[in-house]
Amino acid sequence: MPSAGTSPTTKSIQSYFDETQRPVYSLILVLPFLLIYQVGVWWFRSDVINGGDALIQRLLSVLSVHTAFAGVLVLLVCFIVWQVKTKASWKVESDKVGFLFLESLIFAELLFHLMGWISASSTTCRPAAAGRGPLELVLYCGAGVYEELVFRVLLLGLLMLIMSKLFQMAEFQAAIWAVVIGAVLFSLFHYVGTHGDEWDLNGFIQRMFAGLYFSALFVTRSFGVACAAHALYDVRVGLASLV
Secondary structure (H helix, E strand, O other), rough: OOOOOOOOHHHHHHHHHHOOOOOOHHHHHHHHHHHHHHHHHHHHHHOOOOOHHHHHHHHHHOOOOOOOOOOHHHHHHHHHHHHHOOOOOOOOOHHHHHHHHHHHHHHHHHHHHHHHHHHHOOOOOOOOOOOOHHHHHHHHHHHHHHHEEEEEEHHHHHHHHHHHHHHHOOOOHHHHHHHHHHHHHHHHHHOOOOOOOOHHHHHHHHHHHHHHHHHHHHHOOOOHHHHHHHHHHHHHHHHHOOO
């Protein structure tokens, strides 16, 4: 709670960060990228989809749920549970939405330059086996949504549960281990499967760093900001590779 001496500007900034962590703002941030991906895959009749989306489809197929919209269903369930659990308001302020997109764009641009500093060959977080052109950008939007859903929402939650319940770790210690292990698995994921990239240590380190970066956004900001920053970063890398 702000102290009596807190300036109006500080209160306004704090209000922005608190308000934009509500589920409805994450939903608004995620929706454009989700629509571009789902409509784009259908439009291009692509047999290549984002790896996170494919993983969700395979997991649900074990439960006899066979649908191309498995990822959408899981995402919807997560948002409903989040909304019910927090009992947050559905009220939305348009100016805050604009600032959220700008914030996500800044985080994406920052990561792009950090990757350039880590390695001159910055190819991190590209969807496996993506082609050139519009389909590539469509898949990047899917990566932002579904990889964050799998590796930040589902995996981090599972790892936190394992660390705290099975290994009896304190919450902060469990969170650190969950974030690090999650980043390693996030990076390894890009080298698995038929369309996975060829193993490269430099690429692995970059992707692991990206996993830590997106986890930090997920924990400190929101799922929506992590998704949007991830998608915008991938698009930024894709556009840079075409130049």
